[in-house]
Amino acid sequence: MVAETERDGExxxxxxxxxxxxxxxxxxxxxxxxxxEEDPTYIQ
Incomplete structure (x- = not known):
């Protein structure tokens, strides 16, 4: 399930x-x- 969140006004x-x-x-x-389900291996 994808969660919606707000950061920096976006x-x-x-x-x-x-x-x-x-x-x-x-x-x-x-x-x-x-x-x-592991930490991404690349920079977000």
């Missing part, structure tokens, strides 16, 4: 599995469907 969508933030809900849902 709405972000957070992967519940690894915590990665996205500015687009569809991108977050796509990521979460393929998430390995």
């Amino acid at each position: 709405t972000w969508y957070e992967c519940d599995s690894c915590g990665m933030l996205f500015d687009d809900r569809d991108d977050a849902k796509t990521h979460e469907a393929n998430c390995d």
Whole structure:
């Protein structure tokens, strides 16, 4: 499930599995469907 959060006056969508933030809900849902539930190996 993707959580909606607000930071710096903007709405972000957070992967519940690894915590990665996205500015687009569809991108977050796509990521979460393929998430390995570990910390991202790349810079957000």
